[in-house]
Amino acid sequence: MTxxxxxxxxxxxxVALAALVTLTLLGxxxxxxxxxxxxxxxxxxxxxxxxxLAYLAFAVTAxxxxxxxxxxxxxxxxxxxxxASAEIGVMFTGLTLVLGALWGRPIWGVWWAWDARLVTTxxxxxxxxxxxxxxxxPGDANDTAVRSAIVALIAFVDVPIVHFSVTxxxxxxxxxxxxxxxxxxxxxxxxxxxxxxxxxxxxVLYLYLLSKRYELAAMADELADVxxxxxxxxxxxxxxxxxxxxxxx
Amino acid sequence: MTxxxxxxxxxxxxxxxERRAKVTSSQILPFGAIVLVLFxxxxxxxxxxxERAAPGLFWVAxxxxxxxxxxxxxxxxxxxxxxxxxxLSGLDxxxxxxxxxxAVALQLLALEVVLTLGVVLLYDxxxxxxxxxxxxxxxxxxxxxxTGIVYGVLTVGLRLRETLVxxxxxxxxxxxxxxxxxxxxxxxxxxxxxxxxxxxxxxxxALLAVAGGMLCFGTLLEES
Numbered sequence: 001m002t003x004x005x006x007x008x009x010x011x012x013x014x015v016a017l018a019a020l021v022t023l024t025l026l027g028x029x030x031x032x033x034x035x036x037x038x039x040x041x042x043x044x045x046x047x048x049x050x051x052x053l054a055y056l057a058f059a060v061t062a063x064x065x066x067x068x069x070x071x072x073x074x075x076x077x078x079x080x081x082x083x084a085s086a087e088i089g090v091m092f093t094g095l096t097l098v099l100g101a102l103w104g105r106p107i108w109g110v111w112w113a114w115d116a117r118l119v120t121t122x123x124x125x126x127x128x129x130x131x132x133x134x135x136x137x138p139g140d141a142n143d144t145a146v147r148s149a150i151v152a153l154i155a156f157v158d159v160p161i162v163h164f165s166v167t168x169x170x171x172x173x174x175x176x177x178x179x180x181x182x183x184x185x186x187x188x189x190x191x192x193x194x195x196x197x198x199x200x201x202x203x204v205l206y207l208y209l210l211s212k213r214y215e216l217a218a219m220a221d222e223l224a225d226v227x228x229x230x231x232x233x234x235x236x237x238x239x240x241x242x243x244x245x246x247x248x249x
Numbered sequence: 250m251t252x253x254x255x256x257x258x259x260x261x262x263x264x265x266x267e268r269r270a271k272v273t274s275s276q277i278l279p280f281g282a283i284v285l286v287l288f289x290x291x292x293x294x295x296x297x298x299x300e301r302a303a304p305g306l307f308w309v310a311x312x313x314x315x316x317x318x319x320x321x322x323x324x325x326x327x328x329x330x331x332x333x334x335x336x337l338s339g340l341d342x343x344x345x346x347x348x349x350x351x352a353v354a355l356q357l358l359a360l361e362v363v364l365t366l367g368v369v370l371l372y373d374x375x376x377x378x379x380x381x382x383x384x385x386x387x388x389x390x391x392x393x394x395x396t397g398i399v400y401g402v403l404t405v406g407l408r409l410r411e412t413l414v415x416x417x418x419x420x421x422x423x424x425x426x427x428x429x430x431x432x433x434x435x436x437x438x439x440x441x442x443x444x445x446x447x448x449x450x451x452x453x454x455a456l457l458a459v460a461g462g463m464l465c466f467g468t469l470l471e472e473s
Contacts, residue, residue, distance in 0.1 A: 069468075126420040133416055137407050143472045147403050150465050151417065154399070157457070158421050165424040165450060169431060 001222075003081070003214040004207075012208040019201035026194040034191070040106045045194050047099040049202035050092045051121070056206060057089030058128065062156035065149035076221075079145040082152060083135055084213035086128050088206060093125045116167040123162045127155040141221075252347070255340045259348025264355065266325050273318065273356050281314040281360055285367045294372070303374040304433030307364060308426050312393070314360055315353075316415050319397035322353050323405045332405065335470075342467030346398060350462065354394035361386060377439035381448055385432035388451035392425045395458035402469045424454055 002009065027045035034041035061082045068078040100118065101111045112118065135148050267273050288306045292298040299306070326332040335345060368374050376382055400417045404410040428447040435444035 123420050123423050126416075130413070130417040130420060133413055134404075137409055137413070139407065146468060146472050150399075150403065150469065154421060154461070157461070158424075161424045161454060161457075165427045168446065168450070169427055 001215070001218045002211070003077075004211045009208065009211040009215075012204060012211065016201065016205040016208045019197075019204055023194070023198050023201045026190075026197060031190045031194045037107050040103055041191075043099055043103040045198045047096060047103060048195055049198040050099060051096040052199050053202045053206050054089050054093040054096055054121075054124070056203070057085045057092065058124070058156065058159075060085040060210075061089060061128075061131075061152050065152040065156075068145055068149045069153070076141070076145070079141075079149070080214050080217045081210070082149065083132075084210050084217060086131055086135075086152065087213060088209050090125065090128045090132060092202075093121060093128070097121060097125065114166075114170065116163055116170055119166045120159060120163040124155075124159055127158065131155060250340075252341060252344050255344035256347035256351060259335075259340070259345050260352045260355070263322065263325065263349060263352035267352075267356065270325075272321055273360070277314055277317045277321065277356075278360055278363060280317060281310055281364050282367055284310040284313055285364065285371060289371060299372045300374055303368050303372045304437060305426075305430040306372075307368050307433065308389070308429045310364055311357070311361060311390075311429075312419065312422065312426060314364075315357055315393045315397055316418065318353050318356055318360075319394075319401045319418070320411065320414065322349055322398065323401040326405065342470050343463040345470065346395075346402075346462045346466035347459070349401075350391070350395045350398045350459065353398060354390050357390045357394060358387070361390065374437055376433075376436055378436040378441035378444065381432060381441045381444035382436035385429055385436075385444060385448045385451055388448060388455045389425050389429035389432075392451060392455035392458050393422055395455065395462045396422055396425075399458070399462045399465065399469070402466060425451060428454070 004012070023045065027042050031042070031045070033039050064078040064082040064085065067073045068075070068082065097118075100121075104113065105111050131148060131151050134151055135144065137144070285306070288302075288310070289299055292302060326335060365376075369376065397414075397418055400414055400421075404413055404417070407413065428451045432444040432447035432451070435441065435447070
C-alpha cells in the first residue's frame with residue numbers, strides 16, 4: 001500500500017522540515033546580500049531548488065510512465081508514482097514561474113521575458129496541466145493509466161523541441177538581452193553552499209510529498225473498491241424485481 | 250494489403266463522408282474565416298499591425314480550425330459503432346493512423362488555401378518566396394494533423410473530451426506555430442534563406458509525430 005515503510009516517510013517529513021528551516025536561516029541571514037542584486041538574489045535560494053524539483057518530478061513521471069507501458073514491468077505502482085510525481089511537478093513549476101517573476105521585476109525590470117528558459121517552463125506547465133486533467137477523467141483504471149503514460153511520454157519528448165525552437169527563434173531575431181554574462185557572475189562560498197543546500201532540502205521534500213501522495217492514491221483506489229463491493233452487496237440484498245421500478249425510460 | 254493501400258482506403262472513407270456531410274466546408278471553413286475577421290476587429294487594420302502580424306494570426310487561425318477538424322475526424326467514428334468496425338476491420342492500426350492523418354491534413358490544406366487568400370486580400374499581405382512557404386505549410390500541416398489524430402484517438406469515448414483535446418494538443422504544437430509563423434514571415438519579406446531552418450524544424454516535427462503516432466495508435470485504439 002505504501003511506497004516507503006511508514007517510519008521512513010515520517011522520518012523524511014521531519015528531515016524535510018528541519019532542512020527547510022535551516023535553508024530559511026541560511027538564505028535570509030547567513031548568506032551575504034549579492035553585490036549587484038542585493039536582497040532580491042535571495043529568491044534564487046528558492047527559485048533554483050523549485051525549478052530543479054520540477055524537472056526531477058517530470059523526469060520521474062516520464063520514467064515511471066515508460067515502465068508502465070513496457071508490458072514486463074506493468075504494475076499499478078508505476079502509474080501511481082507517475083501521477084503523484086506530475087502533481088508535485090506542476091505545483092513546483094508554478095512556484096518556479098511565480099518566484100522567477102518576483103525576482104525578474106526588480107532585477108530585469110519586467111515580470112516576464114520571452115526567454116527560451118521561461119517560455120519552455122511555461123509550456124511545460126501547460127503540458128502537465130493537460131496530463132493531470134486527463135488523469136482526473138473517470139474510466140477504466142488500466143485504460144486511463146495507458147493513456148496518461150503515452151501523454152506523459154509525448155510531453156517529455158516535446159519539451160526539448162519547444163526549448164530548441166524558442167532558443168532558435170530568440171537568437172535568430174534578437175540579441176540575448178536578459179542573460180547578460182556580466183549579471184550571471186560566478187557564485188562561491190556561503191552563497192553556493194546555501195544554493196546547494198536548498199537543492200538538497202527540496203529533494204528530501206519531494207521524496208516525502210511523493211510518498212504521501214502515493215499513499216493517498218492507494219487509499220483512493222481502495223476506497224473505490226470498497227464502495228463497489230458495498231454497492232454490489234446492497235444490490236444483491238434487494239428483493240427480486242425491486243430494481244425494475246427504478247429503471248428510467 | 251500494403252500499408253499505403255490500407256491507409257488510402259481509410260483516407261478515402263473519411264473524405265467520402267466529408268463530401269456527403271460537408272461539415273468541413275460548411276462549418277469549419279466559415280469558422281476560420283470569421284476568426285480572420287475577428288483579428289481585424291481586434292487589431293486596427295489601418296495601423297499596419299495586421300499586415301505585420303499576419304503570419305502569426307494565420308497560424309493561430311489554422312490551429313483553432315485544426316482542433317475542429319480533429320474533433321470531426323473522430324466524431325464520424327462514434328456513430329453507429331463505426332469505431333468497432335474500424336477495430337474489427339483487420340487493418341493495420343498504423344495504416345488507420347496514416348489514413349486518418351492524411352485525410353485531416355488534406356482537409357486542412359484546403360482550408361489553408363482559402364485562409365491564405367483571406368490573409369492576402371483582407372490583411373493586404375504579399376507572399377514573395379513561394380517554395381519555402383509551401384513546404385513549411387505542408388510540413389506544419391502534417392505535424393498538426395498527426396498530433397491531433399493521436400490525441401483524438403486518445404480521448405475518444407471519454408467524457409469531457411471536447412474541452413480536454415485543446416488543452417492537450419495546443420501546448421504540444423507550440424513549436425509548429427513558432428516555426429510556421431517564422432517561415433511565413435521570412436517568405437513574406439522575401440528572405441527565403443531565413444525560412445529554410447524552420448522548414449527543416451517543421452519537417453522533423455512532422456516525421457516525429459507521424460512515427461510516434463504509428464507506434465502508439467494500435468495500443469490507443471484498443472484501449473479506447
